[in-house]
Amino acid sequence: MERPLEGIRVLSLTGALFGPFCGMVLADLGAEVIKVERPIAGDMNREWGPFFPGVKGPDKSAYYVSIHRNHKGITLNLKNPKAKEILKELVKKSDVILENFKPGTLDEWGIGYEDLKKVNPRIIYACGSGFGHTGPYSLWPSYDIIGQAMGGFMDMNGWPDKPPCRAGSSIGDIISGMFLCIGILAALRLREFTGKGQKVDVAQVDSMVAVLENAVVRYTLEKKIPTRIGAKHPTITPFDIFKCKDGYVVIAAGNDGIFKRFCMAIGKPEWITDPRFDTNPKRTANEAILKPLIEEYTQSRTRWEVAKLLLQNDVPSGPVYNVGEAVEDPHVNAREMIVELDQPQYGKVRVAGCPIKFSDTPIKKFTPAPLLGQHNVEVLSSILGYTKDQVDALQKEGVI
Known part of the structure; x- marks a missing residue:
């Protein structure tokens, strides 16, 4: 068979x-x-x-x-x-x-x-x-x-x-x-x-x-209606796309340990103890402050410059591809x-x-x-x- x-x-x-x-x-x-x-x-x-x-x-x-x-x-x-x-x-x-x-x-x-x-x-x-x-x-x-x-x-x-x-x-x-x-x-x-x-x-x-994922329990438990928030995650931060010189890169810090590695990788160790960012709920509450700070770093670099650095430090990251880039990517092939x-x-x-x-x-x-x-x-x-x-x-x- x-x-x-x-x-x-x-x-x-x-x-x-x-x-x-x-x-x-x-x-x-x-x-x-x-x-x-x-x-x-x-x-x-x-x-x-x-x-x-x-x-x-x-x-x-x-x-x-x-x-x-x-x-x-x-x-x-x-x-x-x-x-x-x-x-x-x-x-x-x-x-x-x-x-x-x-x-x-x-x-x-x-x-x-x-x-x-x-x-x-x-x-x-x-x-x-x-x-x-x-x-x-x-x-x-x-x-x-x-x-x-x-x-x-x-x-x-x-x-x-x-x-x-x-x-x-x-x-x-x-x-x-x-x-x-x-x-x-x-x-x-x-x-x-x-x-x-x-x-x-x-x-x-x-x-x-x-496949609405946690949106259902956010509604049934909290009586909140989840709606459009762009590419970011509603309860995890940073978990979004960030502007680079040649497009966008994804940074996905799914827990506090990853966020600490992220901060060290980009030369921002002070964020680890910043009271606005030292836990995930605080980062999510202050996402509008944190994202521009991150983009101050990413906007002067290419997608792959950011992604490779973060991957070397065990931080989940990757470039936002268009369809042609995905089809021709060596790993995909x-x-x-x-x-x-x-x-x-x-x-x-x-x-x-x-x-x-x-x-x-x-x-x-x-x-x-x-x-x-x-x-x-x-x-x-x-x-x-x-x-x-x-x-x-x-x-x-x-x-x-």
Whole structure:
């Protein structure tokens, strides 16, 4: 076995980012993930940029490619009765159904959880949505930004004098996708003992509430509403970004011992006993005084000059990178976090790699994202025994 999830088959009826991100993690871990898309157009994210120069049609999106490596891809018109029967036949021979349609949609089509568990009682039915499959808002449509907004995250993100801010990446989808993956793995584990599958329901809003960290107890305990404070930490100081000659550097003094080492490193030993700064609560109360003093030091130096000095003194620090700097960083590449795909119709493309590093089953192989319907013949013939003529006939009928 080369990867931990080899032998697990996942049917991914997903779109946008929430579901596909979960599918990508499962595929990286070795599951056979079969992406099921509508014919002709495919997933909506095939129309999201950036686009490959010179590539036309449904396979032009680099966005799609970046989250569908290691997949197989087929097309099914799930409103067609024959396509539904094909899906059910595939469900009989699969372990997981992954979908992020609006709740109730697949039930209306006759291929929801109650329908499919009759076909295969061992199936793990994993569903992602904005608000979950229960609750008063369950039928509301959603995207990442809604999850960030209604999960309380956006109001905390940004600067005090600016409006609430969406995170730079779609973490409402990404975090939810990771939670959904965790739920699938737990359900597969339980199935080893019970022999039965179950439904796994993960919502964007739930997921964003779950990662609010201490903001929840700050509200429930102190009745304070945490809001935007920029890059700094609400209860630890200094724990922020500081201006340098060429950008910003992070300094993270998570306890009094680190703060003492920081003071010695930059030649400010008097701060250690300064009554305004000698404990973390005092530093936090006087953050508006301390930050300008620190920036008097950092502004005359580059990011790396500051970071290297502090790291030599065991003070957590690092430059604030832009995306290009992160992608080209030698450590990031040594960790194989940028991988190359040989994408049909375009050629070599670099995408983010998998951050999970196994000692015995390293994730080394990355296959390109599927072209729309690329594996129709392979999947339907190898799993269901269809002939190529039968597959061609289904295509002519608009089933696939």
